[in-house]
Amino acid sequence: MTVVNLRDVQDLIVIGGGIAGASFAFHAARAGARPLVLEAETEAGGCLTTERASFGFWYELGAHTCYNSYGAFLEVLEGCELMSELQPRAKPVLRFLDDGRVLPGKNLGLLLSQFSKLELLGAIPRWFGGSQTGATVRSYYSRFVGPKNYARVLGPMLSAVPSQCADEFPADMLFKKRPRRKDVLRSFTLKRGLQTAVERALARPGVTLRTNARVASVEREPRGFVVVLETGERLAAAKLALAVPPGAAAKLLGGVDRELARLAGGLKEAELDTLGFAVRAERVQVPPATFLIPFADQFHSIVTRDVVPDPTWRGFAVHFRPGLASDARMRRACAVLGLAPTDLEAVRERRVRLPSPVLGHAEVVRALDERLAKLPLALTGNWFGGLAIEDCVQRSKSEWQRLAASG
Numbered sequence: 001m002t003v004v005n006l007r008d009v010q011d012l013i014v015i016g017g018g019i020a021g022a023s024f025a026f027h028a029a030r031a032g033a034r035p036l037v038l039e040a041e042t043e044a045g046g047c048l049t050t051e052r053a054s055f056g057f058w059y060e061l062g063a064h065t066c067y068n069s070y071g072a073f074l075e076v077l078e079g080c081e082l083m084s085e086l087q088p089r090a091k092p093v094l095r096f097l098d099d100g101r102v103l104p105g106k107n108l109g110l111l112l113s114q115f116s117k118l119e120l121l122g123a124i125p126r127w128f129g130g131s132q133t134g135a136t137v138r139s140y141y142s143r144f145v146g147p148k149n150y151a152r153v154l155g156p157m158l159s160a161v162p163s164q165c166a167d168e169f170p171a172d173m174l175f176k177k178r179p180r181r182k183d184v185l186r187s188f189t190l191k192r193g194l195q196t197a198v199e200r201a202l203a204r205p206g207v208t209l210r211t212n213a214r215v216a217s218v219e220r221e222p223r224g225f226v227v228v229l230e231t232g233e234r235l236a237a238a239k240l241a242l243a244v245p246p247g248a249a250a251k252l253l254g255g256v257d258r259e260l261a262r263l264a265g266g267l268k269e270a271e272l273d274t275l276g277f278a279v280r281a282e283r284v285q286v287p288p289a290t291f292l293i294p295f296a297d298q299f300h301s302i303v304t305r306d307v308v309p310d311p312t313w314r315g316f317a318v319h320f321r322p323g324l325a326s327d328a329r330m331r332r333a334c335a336v337l338g339l340a341p342t343d344l345e346a347v348r349e350r351r352v353r354l355p356s357p358v359l360g361h362a363e364v365v366r367a368l369d370e371r372l373a374k375l376p377l378a379l380t381g382n383w384f385g386g387l388a389i390e391d392c393v394q395r396s397k398s399e400w401q402r403l404a405a406s407g
């Protein structure tokens with residue numbers, strides 16, 4: 001039985017302060033609700049985490065790129081008066097690493113040079129008539145380059161996009177074609193990093209953010225929900241939104257709806273360890289690049305801040321496979337970039353869990369949505385329509401609209 005007085009009941013509690021939770025709160029507040037956002041960490045941001053060094057330089061630990069096809073995200077930026085903060089990104093430069101050595105060349109020319117020409121020619125008859133529906137990333141893209149070319153070159157490149165092995169992803173989830181806005185930069189970030197979007201959305205009138213608020217459980221009550229924090233504090237809300245990874249959602253849903261918990265708990269996740277740092281530009285011999293992608297290594301990619309060049313500093317985020325100790329990650333990053341640990345400044349490490357969809361993912365999401373239609377509860381995040389920022393924001397907008405319409 002809840003110990004919260006009815007006068008203390010919130011309109012809406014949102015669990016999770018990443019871009020999904022922030023955009024959900026943005027739409028709710030714009031419609032007149034007063035959402036309380038609970039974030040377990042010391043700051044909101046989630047996959048949009050920007051490290052801002054004391055010397056004025058910043059780099060991204062999570063998502064890096066936005067496009068003028070991100071209509072739902074641009075709607076949030078406009079509502080938060082951030083369009084003047086759009087920062088153009090230079091054209092992408094892709095480079096490959098072979099046993100830690102940067103290969104000469106870049107972009108498409110480098111990619112083609114690494115393929116077996118004989119296998120590529122043999123794949124030409126399979127270029128036509130295929131469909132992404134029902135295909136994995138590996139089965140679909142192997143058709144165009146051949147299985148060995150895929151395994152050695154194209155597979156690692158495609159896996160760098162979600163920072164995990166993408167071989168078993170549904171092929172239609174990796175890339176999406178969306179309408180573009182011609183009045184917006186084709187590719188952009190924000191002048192102080194993408195975390196600014198989360199911070200500004202959560203600072204809107206009507207939104208209350210509580211950090212260091214770890215949720216232990218959620219209970220269903222006749223008048224709504226009770227959220228129990230690890231401190232024992234109990235918060236009541238008429239409506240609830242979960243903007244957390246599927247595993248975390250499954251644990252919290254156990255006290256609300258067991259079938260929802262079962263469905264969410266059946267979705268695959270992957271763990272990712274990121275090591276980020278800034279280095280004085282003169283100490284780095286690696287040529288400018290957007291992405292450094294290894295054919296085979298202990299990390300999926302190194303993403304730089306070179307697309308927003310700085311005369312003094314360069315920034316790097318190395319996205320490691322799980323299982324490597326912190327000091328080993330540091331040694332490997334330094335070895336690849338030709339650095340000493342003492343060269344690294346504004347160092348930050350982060351571990352996240354990412355959705356890792358496989359064939360059948362869409363059917364589970366449909367079953368979740370059918371179940372949700374009966375509850376004053378929303379689920380949002382990057383584990384529904386796709387992993388991109390835009391997918392998160394679109395899901396949050398549609399979930400708020402559904403929740404608001406339910407009365």
